[in-house]
Amino acid sequence: MSEQIRVVLDEKEMPRQWYNLNADFRRPVPPPVGPDGKPIGPEQLAPVFPMNLIEQEVSTERWIDIPDPVLEVLRIWRPSPLQRAVRLERALGTASKIFYKNEGVSPAGSHKPNTAIAQAYYNKIFGIKHLITETGAGQWGSAMAMSCKLMGLDCKVFMVRISFDQKPFRKMMMRTWGAECVASPSVETRAGREILAQDPDTPGSLAIAISEAIETAVTAKDTRYCLGSVLNHVMLHQTIIGLETKKQFEKIGLYPDVVIGCAGGGSNLAGMTFPFACDKIHGRNVRLVAVEPAACPSLTRGAYAYDSGDVAMMTPLMAMHTLGHAFVPQPIHAGGLRYHGMAPMVSHAVREGLMEATAIPQLECYQAAVLFAQTEGFIPAPETSHAIAQAIREAKQAQEEGKQKVIVMNWSGHGLMDLAGYQAYFDGKLTDYHLPDDELDKSLQCLKGLPKL
């Protein structure tokens, strides 16, 4: 056989600490603030999150120990393999090497359990009994359902209606792990009822579902909310991806020229790229690339402003690239990327010049996904297809420039629960959607009157 294409680590080689980029940013991320523009203190977040996670949220420690009970669960599927896509390379005729970090090997099929397990654990030891969350495509809800069951907590998930309808098997998956799953907007919350009164046929959005989940969490006993992206502690928990990837590249004596991740709220991207951002800050020559859908281009076209994470403005205001919390994205199939905002740490990394951002339309992503599936076998999630499309662009550009690059992407999840999107693509039912300028301007109106950065 030819040179090694699959780099595995033994469970003993699994990282024992998470990496916190907040220790290394040259300038700090602007703090979350209230409607009055004043920084939010940890105690104000206490009704929503347990204090141990709030402490992580505001920590500037560089390395944070992963608790043993979290490692004990993560090692069911971690360390995940780093694989070289040699067949994809051949199909492209590229002299570059394309690697993918396969996060699809988790029981829920994506990177999401990396933080879901940690969040369930911290809530558990804080004495919480019920966790409430929301989900877009279903990846996060599934991960949280599984993690709550493994850690011994109850779980309720508000699922964005468009995904709830498109992905019936996601509900069954959550049910198999013992969680309750409700379509959002629902009549169970004030926020949901208000939205339904305005637009009974709304496809829903993550921002709406977050409002419903937080409202439910803060009004019930022994109950907290949990979020699968955006927040600092989520980025932190995901860094195990990039830390493993660096160890795996060391094993084969390579270092990537380009590190790619798709970007919705930013968690898989941050998990993969932040450990490399640390190297970049310390002088290493490496490019980090965020890829978002052209239909929901917060990093490439959004404002950088204080905005809320949800439509009912229940979250603190965060400094982020945003399309406006009132933005309702088109029902593209990459449901996990349909979010108006971008993680403050990712937004800051882009502004600090540590990371580039690009937006790719849906059809190019599906084309890339099908090429990947037909060469490498694994069927990617629609979200992941954005990273693949960019990896292909990078390989083609290197070829044009006569260069041989080492390209790595975070293969954030498999698409076995998302095959309806492939069917629509093959049937010619998918179209590209570029957010029109006037739509964007309209959406950004909701930022007026909010504190300025």
Add this chain to the structure above:
Amino acid sequence: MSEQIRVVLDEKEMPRQWYNLNADFRRPVPPPVGPDGKPIGPEQLAPVFPMNLIEQEVSTERWIDIPDPVLEVLRIWRPSPLQRAVRLERALGTASKIFYKNEGVSPAGSHKPNTAIAQAYYNKIFGIKHLITETGAGQWGSAMAMSCKLMGLDCKVFMVRISFDQKPFRKMMMRTWGAECVASPSVETRAGREILAQDPDTPGSLAIAISEAIETAVTAKDTRYCLGSVLNHVMLHQTIIGLETKKQFEKIGLYPDVVIGCAGGGSNLAGMTFPFACDKIHGRNVRLVAVEPAACPSLTRGAYAYDSGDVAMMTPLMAMHTLGHAFVPQPIHAGGLRYHGMAPMVSHAVREGLMEATAIPQLECYQAAVLFAQTEGFIPAPETSHAIAQAIREAKQAQEEGKQKVIVMNWSGHGLMDLAGYQAYFDGKLTDYHLPDDELDKSLQCLKGLPKL
């Protein structure tokens, strides 16, 4: 962290040869015969299979080299992890160790690609351009669709109607890999049309779908048929599972007391157990256990006789445990175990005393599957749940006997494409079905007039 629970092998440690139990049986497996009772020669199989696979089918070589192009594809997901189900052990309160070989990590989600890749390869180098096959639950059809695409062949799959209707996402999966998928019985073949004329509402069966696939293969140019189980060369290709498992146990200094696999046609069971059967023949004390559904109990209640592999009797007659080729199994959710016969090599292993067989009803299997998913995270295929149920039985019995055993099962595939079965289980819509004696007697009538063993 506590002792190791996940044993991975580097791709360099992947077995380079398959193990052929036909080299070690004390008495040989009775040969396949024609309707006249005379042994079938290789040349008579030539319209159905390429000669290189026919040579493997009749080989008694102990070790057969795995071709490099096959290894190059297998290593996309192999070696698969051997994992210890510590959380399941805790839930059972057992002092035994329960291991599972995770074959769910393949792109198609099961062990099936182990032979699909090999079969596509041998057909390819023989000059074949189109492969035709059938599928029950969809695991085999998916594996073959992917393998044909990776090896550059066309693929057509006849899918048993009950599964075709229950599992729409399986069709999309095959389509994503470029294959054509047709519900069986279909009007495309003489065999299909005859069945539909008798019973337009038939749920179909593997035996019917095999007839349609063979009929299509032998009547078209540059076209062959391929089968995902039953045949000797399929058992051979799957032995990579057990060979890896033995290496993995060596790494942690253990050897199993019991090796378990679910049994439909017998391929995942054979793949896991045959390398251990070799040890058993040479004096090692190890129990090998086949687990079949109570609704389709070929090993535990079927006749041992010459029978056809398909309903239209297009295959040679094989010496096997069988419920009769006319048997139409109940529509249980473990579609991959709904087959009237059992691989001649597995049937022979049972008769030679190398292997035990047991039958478990559906509800106990789903109960075991849910316990597994809620302790270990991974959601098992309905077929795999039979192996889990038996592993749990073994652990409980060891506990009653005050013993600590090392139990290993082949975790043949994940159930992410089979969640409708879980939904039906949770909704209380599933019942147990034990094949009544008179039904069995009626079904076995079709063996009358066939050559005797």
